[in-house]
């Protein structure tokens with residue numbers, strides 16, 4: 001055998017853990033995504049307001065012949081933060097330097113990057129909320145005064161040598177804007193909040209990606225995928241790839257409505273984008289606990305999952321889409337959850353207690 005059996009196992013395991021409706025990207029996926037990224041602001045679909053605001057910032061900077069203000073891109077995974085960072089550099093005709101919060105553990109890591117910047121460079125710091133405190137402080141100074149203190153030596157003999165840096169543009173991306181310290185947030189001249197996409201936008205994105213991937217698809221086929229993509233372009237693109245496989249193997253290669261529906265049924269992604277785990281949670285909540293309230297631990301045991309999985313993987317989407325509510329007394333299913341499962345909620349006021357009253 002010329003492969004490592006343990007490697008094989010962990011890959012398979014990884015594939016199983018990665019949900020088809022996960023908003024995060026796997027390593028392999030990032031390479032595929034690069035091919036689907038819009039390259040200019042004009043190519044970006046949806047996010048009307050952000051596009052217009054950012055367009056203005058960039059156009060004004062170009063007219064002044066200066067580096068644009070620092071930009072913070074915030075929003076959930078898979079909505080286009082990295083894409084926009086690359087577009088900012090492209091629109092300015094500037095090189096993009098790329099790093100990420102977790103890669104910057106010491107202030108020195110950041111000093112090395114910043115001191116190598118040229119005028120007008122765009123420095124993209126992904127997951128900027130995960131940068132170390134010491135690096136953050138150095139970044140404030142670099143953003144505001146275009147200066148860093150490079151520390152030479154160690155201990156009491158160490159000296160700080162101030163180093164001027166040419167004007168550059170910092171583009172930070174974060175899925176957790178709330179975790180950014182105020183002073184850092186305040187130093188961005190412009191913050192773009194990315195919102196989940198409307199089905200019409202996702203429909204256009206699916207059409208565009210299908211064109212780039214050379215997939216034949218009908219309008220109904222595209223709409224079917226868009227409607228199940230949870231407002232997220234990354235998920236839309238992923239579902240498109242799975243539906244394409246199905247169309248090739250089980251049909252004549254064209255993604256029609258029927259093909260998309262059969263493929264997504266096979267992958268257990270329902271009409272509103274809920275997968276098996278999501279459905280399991282609301283199903284147990286409605287059928288077994290009469291809609292709740294029920295504590296998270298009890299709910300998790302009933303679904304056969306870890307507490308964290310239910311709380312962090314399933315609930316955010318269910319809460320955002322109004323299927324589940326978190327109350328001080330526990331989780332409850334909303335009328336939308338009952339309706340989605342094709343069930344009728346118990347009449348209000350008819351609880352176990354009232355049923356058994358004499």
Ligand SMILES: Nc1ncnc2c1ncn2[C@@H]1O[C@H](COP(=O)(O)OP(=O)(O)OP(=O)(O)O)[C@@H](O)[C@H]1O
Nearest residue numbers: 033036037044045077078079080081082083233234
């Ligand atoms: N507005 C858009 N139009 C077309 N495609 C888009 C758009 N936004 C995102 N995409 C596509 O979705 C995929 C994910 O986008 P991107 O990597 O920019 O997300 P992200 O916000 O950086 O995610 P993460 O938080 O995981 O880093 C990319 O392949 C990109 O092509």
Ligand SMILES: [Mg+2]
Nearest residue numbers: 081082083126
């Ligand atoms: Mg990204």
